[in-house]
Amino acid sequence: MSGFRRTQVLVIGGGQAGLAAGYHLRRTGLDFAILDAAQAPGGAWQHYWDTLRLFSPAAYSSLPGRPMPAQPGHDAPDAAHVAAYLAEYEKRYELPVHRPVQVRTVVDAGDGGLLATTDDGTWHARALISATGSWTRPFLPAVPGREVFGGRQLHTTGYRDATEFAGQRVVVVGGGNSGAQIAADLAGHAAEVRWVTRRPARLLPDEIDGRALFEIATRRVNDGGPRISDLGDIVATAPVRAARVAGLLADHHMFDHLDADGPVWTAGERWPCGTVIWCTGFRPALGPLAGLGLRDADGRIPTDGTRAGADPRVHLLGYGDWTGPASATLIGVGRTARAAVTELAELLG
Known part of the structure; x- marks a missing residue:
C-alpha cells in the first residue's frame, strides 16, 4: 500500500474503539480508513492473560450492531473469545482496516487537512479519530531499587x-x-x-x-x-x-x-x-499526535466529549471517562463512537 493516499476520516487503532468508530462511519457514507499497528485483529484482547474474563456476560459486552455471542460453558467470556468476536466484527461490516501499519506522526497539512506519516506511506485526511488505547504504554512507577532487584x-x-x-x-x-x-x-x-x-x-x-x-x-x-x-x-x-x-x-x-x-x-x-x-496501569498511547500541539500546560489533551479542545478535526476515543463515560469498555465505547462520528459528519458536511 506504500505511497500517498487520501481519505475523509482516518482512524488510528483497530481495537474495540476503532471498530466502533468504523461501524458508525460506515453508516454515514463518509470515506474512511482504519490503520492498526497490530499484526492480527482483536485489539489488546489478543495479548491478555489466558484466564482473564469479562466483568459481564457476553450480551452486555457488545459493540454496536452485533451482539457478542455467548461462550459455551462460561457466564463471562474470556479474552480469546473477545478477540475472536472483534475479528469477526470487522469482517462482518467490511471495515477497511490496514495492518500492520504504524502511524509515526500526524501534522497539519496546511490545506485544512491532516497528514499522517506511517511506516507504509502517507495519508491525507480531513479529520482524525485517535483510538490507539493504552496497552502499548505500560506504566512502571519510580520505585527505588527496581534496577538492583535480582529476580x-x-x-x-x-x-x-x-x-x-x-x-x-x-x-x-x-x-x-x-x-x-x-x-x-x-x-x-x-x-x-x-x-x-x-x-x-x-x-x-x-x-x-x-x-x-x-x-x-x-x-x-x-x-x-x-x-x-x-x-x-x-x-x-x-x-x-x-x-x-x-x-x-x-x-x-x-x-x-x-x-x-x-x-x-x-x-x-x-x-x-x-x-x-x-500491575500499575497504563498511559494513553498518543505519541503520533504530538505534532498537533493539542496538550495544555499540564501536558494533558483537553476534550469536549471526544473532541480535542484545540482542534475540532481530531477526536479521541476509548481512553476512559475523559473521552466519554465508560468509553474504554466494550459496552460503553459504542455510544461515544456514535457521538464522535456525528460531530465529524457535521464538520465535514
Whole structure:
C-alpha cells in the first residue's frame, strides 16, 4: 500500500474503539480508513492473560450492531473469545482496516487537512479519530531499587499464565482490577503470593458487574450521582471472590524499595521473592499526535466529549471517562463512537 493516499476520516487503532468508530462511519457514507499497528485483529484482547474474563456476560459486552455471542460453558467470556468476536466484527461490516501499519506522526497539512506519516506511506485526511488505547504504554512507577532487584520483573502486559510461576514467591503490585485478578490467578499455583497496594484494596459489591459500571458512569455524567470510586476499585469477579473467601487475597501496604532479594518496608521487613509483577496501569498511547500541539500546560489533551479542545478535526476515543463515560469498555465505547462520528459528519458536511 506504500505511497500517498487520501481519505475523509482516518482512524488510528483497530481495537474495540476503532471498530466502533468504523461501524458508525460506515453508516454515514463518509470515506474512511482504519490503520492498526497490530499484526492480527482483536485489539489488546489478543495479548491478555489466558484466564482473564469479562466483568459481564457476553450480551452486555457488545459493540454496536452485533451482539457478542455467548461462550459455551462460561457466564463471562474470556479474552480469546473477545478477540475472536472483534475479528469477526470487522469482517462482518467490511471495515477497511490496514495492518500492520504504524502511524509515526500526524501534522497539519496546511490545506485544512491532516497528514499522517506511517511506516507504509502517507495519508491525507480531513479529520482524525485517535483510538490507539493504552496497552502499548505500560506504566512502571519510580520505585527505588527496581534496577538492583535480582529476580524477574514484568508488567501486566507480560503476564500470560500462572503455571510458569509454580513454586515461586511472587509479589503483585497494584490495587486495581489487574492486580487483584492476577494475584487471585497466582494464588493456586505459586508457592506464596504477596499482593501489595498503595491504599487498602476495596472490592465493589458482588452484584456490580460491567453493565452496572456502565450505568453508574453514564448516570454520573448525565445527572450526577455516586462515582464508581465511591463504591470501590475492584470488580469482584468469581475467581477474585473465591480467592478472597479462601483467605488467599489479603492485601499488604506498599513497600518502600526493592533490594537484590525483594521488597523492603520502612520498618525493615523484607520478603525475598523471585518475581515482581507490576500491575500499575497504563498511559494513553498518543505519541503520533504530538505534532498537533493539542496538550495544555499540564501536558494533558483537553476534550469536549471526544473532541480535542484545540482542534475540532481530531477526536479521541476509548481512553476512559475523559473521552466519554465508560468509553474504554466494550459496552460503553459504542455510544461515544456514535457521538464522535456525528460531530465529524457535521464538520465535514
